[in-house]
Amino acid sequence: MSRIIPIAVHTFKESVREKVLYSLVLFAILLMAAGILFGTISVGVNEIVLINLGLTAISVFGLLIAIFIGISLVWKELERRTIYNVLSRPVARWEFIIGKYLGLALTLLVNTAMMTAAFYIVLWWEMGRLGAGDLAPLEAIYFILLELALVVGLALLFSTISTPVLSAIFSFSLYLVGNLLDDLRDFGERSGSAAVGLLARGLALILPDFGAFSAISQAAHGQMIPAYRVLSNSLYALLYVTVLVSAAILIFEERELQ
Amino acid sequence: MSARPPIVVILTVALAGSVLLRGQIHRAALAAELEPVVYVRSGETLRRFSLGYEGLLADFYWTRAVQYFGRERLAGNSRFERLDALLRATVALDPHLLIAYRFGAIFLAEKPPAGAGRPDEALALIRRGIGANPGYWRLWQDLGFIYYWDLRDYRHAALAFEAGSRQPGAGVWMKTLAASVAAQGGELDTSRLLWTEVLREAGNDTIRRGALEHLGAIKAAQDITRINRALDLFCQQRGHPASQLKDLVQAGILAEQPTDPSGVPYVLGLDGKAALGPGSRINLDLAR
Numbered sequence: 249m250s251r252i253i254p255i256a257v258h259t260f261k262e263s264v265r266e267k268v269l270y271s272l273v274l275f276a277i278l279l280m281a282a283g284i285l286f287g288t289i290s291v292g293v294n295e296i297v298l299i300n301l302g303l304t305a306i307s308v309f310g311l312l313i314a315i316f317i318g319i320s321l322v323w324k325e326l327e328r329r330t331i332y333n334v335l336s337r338p339v340a341r342w343e344f345i346i347g348k349y350l351g352l353a354l355t356l357l358v359n360t361a362m363m364t365a366a367f368y369i370v371l372w373w374e375m376g377r378l379g380a381g382d383l384a385p386l387e388a389i390y391f392i393l394l395e396l397a398l399v400v401g402l403a404l405l406f407s408t409i410s411t412p413v414l415s416a417i418f419s420f421s422l423y424l425v426g427n428l429l430d431d432l433r434d435f436g437e438r439s440g441s442a443a444v445g446l447l448a449r450g451l452a453l454i455l456p457d458f459g460a461f462s463a464i465s466q467a468a469h470g471q472m473i474p475a476y477r478v479l480s481n482s483l484y485a486l487l488y489v490t491v492l493v494s495a496a497i498l499i500f501e502e503r504e505l506q
Numbered sequence: 507m508s509a510r511p512p513i514v515v516i517l518t519v520a521l522a523g524s525v526l527l528r529g530q531i532h533r534a535a536l537a538a539e540l541e542p543v544v545y546v547r548s549g550e551t552l553r554r555f556s557l558g559y560e561g562l563l564a565d566f567y568w569t570r571a572v573q574y575f576g577r578e579r580l581a582g583n584s585r586f587e588r589l590d591a592l593l594r595a596t597v598a599l600d601p602h603l604l605i606a607y608r609f610g611a612i613f614l615a616e617k618p619p620a621g622a623g624r625p626d627e628a629l630a631l632i633r634r635g636i637g638a639n640p641g642y643w644r645l646w647q648d649l650g651f652i653y654y655w656d657l658r659d660y661r662h663a664a665l666a667f668e669a670g671s672r673q674p675g676a677g678v679w680m681k682t683l684a685a686s687v688a689a690q691g692g693e694l695d696t697s698r699l700l701w702t703e704v705l706r707e708a709g710n711d712t713i714r715r716g717a718l719e720h721l722g723a724i725k726a727a728q729d730i731t732r733i734n735r736a737l738d739l740f741c742q743q744r745g746h747p748a749s750q751l752k753d754l755v756q757a758g759i760l761a762e763q764p765t766d767p768s769g770v771p772y773v774l775g776l777d778g779k780a781a782l783g784p785g786s787r788i789n790l791d792l793a794r
Contacts, residue, residue, distance in 0.1 A: 290569040292605040292710055300561040307559070427557045458558065465561035469602045 251339050252347040259351020263317050264358075273359055276309035277366040284374050298374055299385055299468040302367040307392045307464070310360055311423070314396045317355065318403025319415035321348045322500065342497045349404050349493050356396050364389055381470045387478065388467035394485040395461040399423060401492030402456070408500045426458035456488055549598020556599065564600030567592055571606070575613045584618035590627045597634060604642060607635030611648055612713075615656045625656040646670025647680065647703075654687060654700065664688035679703055694793065698724045722767035723792035726782065729764060730790075733772060733780035736760055747778050 283301035287294035406415035436448020571592035593610040615628035650666030671680035705717035768787040775781035
């Protein structure tokens, strides 16, 4: 652990030096503020629009940050050959990968916290008050963080085997598919073929289920998420991240560094 | 030789050209009067495209519905062909967006030119809302309202108010309303009760204004009935009809010259009956 933490801290510092990060966070905050204007051209949905737009901005920009920084996590080290400096020290490859993962996860946590603060300031500004009922978005934000943890895992995994462009395409494609798993299951059932049905069911079980983390709409209506869903999603994210990081470690362990 | 002067000339010409061209494009777009299009009507497809952001997409669709309704209404076009599709897409994306059911039903049910004049679509929308939000009693109130006001179906209106009154948190007056509609549907007093509750609960200026207009019309209709009775009495007492409404005041039948809710005095019509005065802002059709 004493060797993982410095790598994570270094990755965090490196990530926050990326100028694109600030642009994305700033743009997300501007988008949240634009929710005030959006509410005025509609009828009776000011608060709902603010919450939907704010949480969507947190999710989408978090996703962009996770993918665009995650895809170059390992690739950049290999390209710049700085990996040799790290691995020439008493640092195991698995420690390097875990450190990289935790560093980016920390970056996303800090960014999400900043965007959450901005979201609540905009909400307070527009509504003139914040009450206990406004806690519901926090649960949705927690789910967004779980979702981002999975995306970082995917980006890291692809970063160990591919170029940034391909990694971005793979990560984003899996994110799309992961939102359509129910449809994949339906497609298998409607296909009429036992083999296709089995394949679809199997894929729906194996691929990351991003649809499970969708709770923005509920938050916009002030509905709290049942405790069992919070627990099961947390456990699912933890297990899936473990799978992704383990796979990244296995690939990286086998990789020949020249 | 400096390259600056020709560059400045090119820049100026290009800028002027782009401004002129932009103006041309804008005029061409206005002339074409492009019809708004609802590209994706299937709620299920929209949900798939939304990737978990269906709440925001529903807000976009709702705003489009509101903007479309407002624009068509201002343009005097009372067909509102795409309104139902926009509303259905909205509630498919977010089945708990209550405002879309409640306002959407008003937009659909109101008679042209104020609305689409489609109470059937309004009923379907409200029923869908009740299915998705079974404990929300106000949708039953809206359902009863459409039956009462737009379809004049007092039996179904009473049943809807009665069903709504059994929902948790329902206003006590819903029971009274159900009984009143069942006993004397179509009476102005019942209509007044209905609109008074709408006004009392209105959380929006549009609804408040609409309720006030209806209450004004109901009050004027009741005033006219009362004045006509007074005119009959005058005729019986004096043996000839009144030549103006002031005669009723002078005869002591009315205490003062009656004015409508917009402050304009009533007048005696050519048929010898009371009528709204010139300049009155009351629309008596709303009370019918």
